[in-house]
Amino acid sequence: MSNYSSFPFVESLTRELWPLDLSNLVILFAINLPIIAIAFTTLAQLIIPQNPNEPPVVFHWLPYLGSAIEYGKDPVNFLKKCREKHGNVFTFILIGRRVTVALGPKGSNFILGGKLSDVSAEEVYTPLTTPVFGQGVVYDCPNHMLMEQKKFVKVGLSLDNLRAYTEMIENEVLRFLETDPCFYYYQTGDVDKWETFHAYRKMVELIILTASLREAVDGAAFAQRYRDLDGGFTPLNMIFPNLPFPSYRKRDIAQKAMSDFYVGIIEKRREEGRLHEDTDMIASLCTQSYKDGRQVTDREVAHMMTALLMAGQHTSSTSGVWALMNIAANPQIAEALYQEQLENFVTEDGTWRTMTFEQVKKIPLMDAAIRETLRRHHPIHSIMRKVISDMPVPPTLAALKDESRTYVVPKGDMLLASPAVAQMDASIWKNPEVWDPYRWLDPSGAAADALVQYDQGGEKVDYGFGQISKGTESVYQPFGAGRHRCIGEQFAYLQLSTILATLVRHLELRMDEVPKHNYQTMVTQPQGNCPVRYRKRLPPKRAA
Structure with a gap:
């Protein structure tokens, strides 16, 4: 020494x-x-020094994790703070991955309107969806096959089928109110007492009942399969698709059981000679063929049904409970919605008229309440793609002072668009934190402009499942935009409108305060127990 x-x-x-x-x-x-x-x-x-040709990287303390904790806790506020410092385009580290964010309408168009040669949704989402939905469907197949599968589903959501679904949904809700133990006071006819129900749990049950076959949802076995599959649909599963955890084993067992269940229904109908007689989604899917002439297999139908159940349930039940709670927390709007029902659906003898598809589409305040819920509580706060070819950022999006250079997002980065940030932008929406359905009834407001851009105007594109409004530059994107825009949005509006209208008709609803957002789940759910109070309404009287 x-x-x-x-x-x-x-x-x-x-x-x-x-x-x-x-x-x-x-x-x-x-x-x-x-x-x-x-x-x-x-x-x-x-x-x-940072690469001047790439977007600025958000400062972080933690190696590998990067900004994962701050983003995971409150992604909307995290993205807003980063935008204040770095502008609409920036990169942050998320569990070892570089995620480049592009905000605002131009940012959404850059990502959601990206070419297949530049961006891929499949590489982002298949680790999450394939173990739950099953092989050969959605993101576990080439994009052109996914577009064909979306077309198959669209056939199942034909106008005739939507008309049939409307009455079925209303009947299921009424049956639920008449049999579920939580609605005991409704069943006994007691119009003076208030009782409480867990809004989220009951909305999940209602969505499953009204989106599935009655034969499929009876029994504890189906409910358990659903819960086990749902346990494999979390952010952890997306990042680490295969871990030696009990929830992963339960997910895999439940997926096989669910797939076998739907295949069993198909085989039974085929044996009984009624495979194509029913007017439900299974019957429709079983008649479809791909462009190359190959018939859709029973297993593919089973996996598409599982995908529709799981993906649709998450977004619809979450949006439904947010709408229900906001209605309950705003008695004046709740009463206005009830009066709208009285004006449109009460007969001369004081009974409720069964709703039709055409009538459900013509109750403006209920439609506005659902649209406002999707704005204020967007179910998917972040939409991601993987860069498969270097992508120059448009100068108008990057807004660089030096016009001689531009940002390039390198191959291998993840891209993130956030409709939730745009839908809560105070520079666009008046009092964005306030749930106000009436903003959608103002023909000169931001909501009307956003709706035109998303639904009624803008560029029309056919990605393989019919003409749709591209909607990638709208500040309102409740069902995504571009080629991956949700094919089930028309059914979702119908389902939510019918469920909520039926509940408003028969129950007075109250809630002291709408819970805060829980961002630790794949969709933006409410925190806490979601207690909503109800009291049975008196028989209807036709509005004067």
Whole structure:
């Protein structure tokens, strides 16, 4: 150790560590490793210059995790804060991945309107969806096959079928109110007492009942399969699709059981000679063929049915409960919605008229309430794609002062668009934090402009499942935009309108305060128990 005598600090440190055995040194190193890693990550960002040709990277303390904690806790506010500092285009680190964000209408168009040669949704979402939906459908097939499958589903959502679904949905809701134990006071006819129900749980049950076959949802076995599949539809599953956890094993067992269940229904109908007689989605899908002439297989039908159930349930039940709670928390709007029902659906003898598809589409305040719910509580706060070819950022989006250069998002990065940020932008929407359905009835407001851009105007495109409004530059995108725009939005509006209208007809609803958002799930759910109070309404009287 005398060799170190000219370095007193080194000599002192060596003398201190010399008595330590190897195990103590390992422990000491392990204890200090996180501190060293954080220090190295911080210094690297402060010292190493960023590539001027790439979007600015959000500063982070944690190696590998990056900004995952802040983004996961409240993604909308995180993205807003980053926009204030960096503009509409920036990159942040999310569990070892570079995620480039493009906000605003131009940002959404850049990502959601991206070419297949530039961006891929399949590479982002298949680790999550394939183990739940099954193989050969949605993101587990080439994009052109997905577009054909969307066309198959669209056939099942024909006008005639939608008309039939309307009465079926209303009947299911009425049956639910008459049999579910939570609505005991409704069943006994007690119009004076208030009782409470768990709004989210009951909305999930209603969505499943009104989106599935009655033969499919009877029994505890189906409910358990659904819960086990749902347990495999989380952000953790998206990042780590295969882990040795019980929830993953349950997911895989439930997926096979669900697939076998739907195949069993098809085989039974085929044996009985009624496979094409019913007017439901299974009957429709079983008649479809791909462009190359290949018939859709029973297993593909089963997996498409599972996908429709799982994906539709998540977004519809979440949107339904947000609408229900906002209605309950705003008694004046609840009463206005009830009066709208009286004006349109009460007969001369004081009974409720059965709703039809055409009538449901013509109750403006209920339609506005659902649209406002989708604006204020967007079910999918972030939509992602993977860059498969270097993508130059349009100058108008990057807004760089130096017009001679531009940003390039490199191959391998993830892209993120956030409709939720645009739908809560105070520079576009008046009082965006307020749930106000009446903004959609103002022909000169921002909502009307957004609706024209999303639904009624703008570029029309046929990606393989029929002409739709591209909608990628709208500030309102409740069902996504571009080629991956949700094919089931018309059914979702019908389903939510019919469920909510039926509940408003028969129940007075009250809630003290709408819960905050829970962003730890795949869709933006409410926090807490979601208790809504109800009281049975008196028999209707025709509005004067």
